[in-house]
Amino acid sequence: MEIERFNATPIHRLSEKLNNNHFYIKRDDLIPISFGGNKARKAVLFFQDIMFKGADCVVTYGSSSSNHCRIISNIAASKGLQCYIISPSETSQTTSNSKMIKLFEAEVIRCPISEVSKTISKKIEELKNQGYNPYFIQGGGHGNLGTQAYVDAYKEIKEYENNKYLCFDYIFHTSGTGTTQAGLVCGQILNRDNRKIIGISNARRNPYGRQVVLDSVNSYLNSLEKEHVTIDNINFIDDFVLDGYGSYNKDILHTIKQVLLHDGIPLDTTYTGKAYWGMQEYIKNNQIINKNILFIHTGGTPLFFDDLGELINE
Ligand SMILES: *Cc1c(COP(=O)(O)O)cnc(C)c1O
Numbered sequence: 001m002e003i004e005r006f007n008a009t010p011i012h013r014l015s016e017k018l019n020n021n022h023f024y025i026k027r028d029d030l031i032p033i034s035f036g037g038n039k040a041r042k043a044v045l046f047f048q049d050i051m052f053k054g055a056d057c058v059v060t061y062g063s064s065s066s067n068h069c070r071i072i073s074n075i076a077a078s079k080g081l082q083c084y085i086i087s088p089s090e091t092s093q094t095t096s097n098s099k100m101i102k103l104f105e106a107e108v109i110r111c112p113i114s115e116v117s118k119t120i121s122k123k124i125e126e127l128k129n130q131g132y133n134p135y136f137i138q139g140g141g142h143g144n145l146g147t148q149a150y151v152d153a154y155k156e157i158k159e160y161e162n163n164k165y166l167c168f169d170y171i172f173h174t175s176g177t178g179t180t181q182a183g184l185v186c187g188q189i190l191n192r193d194n195r196k197i198i199g200i201s202n203a204r205r206n207p208y209g210r211q212v213v214l215d216s217v218n219s220y221l222n223s224l225e226k227e228h229v230t231i232d233n234i235n236f237i238d239d240f241v242l243d244g245y246g247s248y249n250k251d252i253l254h255t256i257k258q259v260l261l262h263d264g265i266p267l268d269t270t271y272t273g274k275a276y277w278g279m280q281e282y283i284k285n286n287q288i289i290n291k292n293i294l295f296i297h298t299g300g301t302p303l304f305f306d307d308l309g310e311l312i313n314e
Contacts, residue, residue, distance in 0.1 A: 001078035008156040034074040037299015042141030055135035063091035064098035073106035088113040096302035150183020173296035174275030175199030182216035200278035203245035210236035240278030268303035
């Protein structure tokens with residue numbers, strides 16, 4: 001599998017017309033690696049590092065619905081590297097992603113969520129004792145390399161704006177570990193741009209969720225020896241989390257159906273569909289009108305198919 005830098009992902013108009021705003025979407029779901037998404041964008045950088053460091057196996061963490069684990073185990077398999085996935089036994093239902101992870105012959109090690117970090121350390125120690133050189137990737141591709149992936153995406157957005165003589169007033173996306181948001185915010189800071197980047201949380205609540213984004217931003221800025229920023233720079237919105245990770249409602253299903261019908265784009269109930277709905281609500285609540293708005297499609301196409309039955313019954 002080629003994991004070299006891919007071309008900038010497409011940005012195009014949406015049919016959405018809410019409050020006379022102009023809506024655009026950046027299609028990171030079309031990154032040409034293992035069904036794409038933000039985890040593919042991050043994985044490219046992690047695997048360059050893996051090759052550079054000459055690691056011979058990969059250890060990471062995620063639930064059975066994890067896009068990150070699908071992509072990491074897919075690329076690892078293509079490189080002939082054994083992949084170990086520490087997975088919380090609380091979320092072990094079968095999904096399209098978990099089936100693919102099995103297909104790629106990753107070794108899934110289940111443990112209670114409270115024992116995850118202990119289990120990771122134990123596995124890494126064990127591999128080292130056996131003479132291996134394991135590479136550890138944090139869950140979701142968190143860390144400065146993951147942040148770098150979205151500083152790069154921010155550059156692509158700038159290029160699009162320069163070519164089309166337009167400027168996005170808002171960038172919306174779904175925020176989980178906050179790495180995607182941290183990268184976008186760092187891109188904005190490095191370019192001294194004045195716009196709003198709005199992360200719609202898919203799980204975490206504030207103040208914790210917002211703080212993790214801020215810590216990632218400052219950790220990245222630190223690596224460049226740049227000045228730190230404050231919490232006011234982080235718009236991490238937890239109003240649309242509902243009952244937490246994976247929780248959704250009828251309005252989200254309706255939104256997913258509408259976007260599929262009018263734009264032919266698949267969204268899902270855990271990440272992108274939830275955030276798209278959250279974006280609509282946020283725009284209504286804050287009376288945002290006549291603006292240029294970019295939504296980033298962060299991927300998760302296999303989850304769309306997991307949700308398809310629910311959509312039909314909606
Ligand atoms: C993991 C994931 C996210 C969350 O990204 P973070 O960088 O962890 O905030 C968003 N969308 C999709 C489809 C994901 O798989």
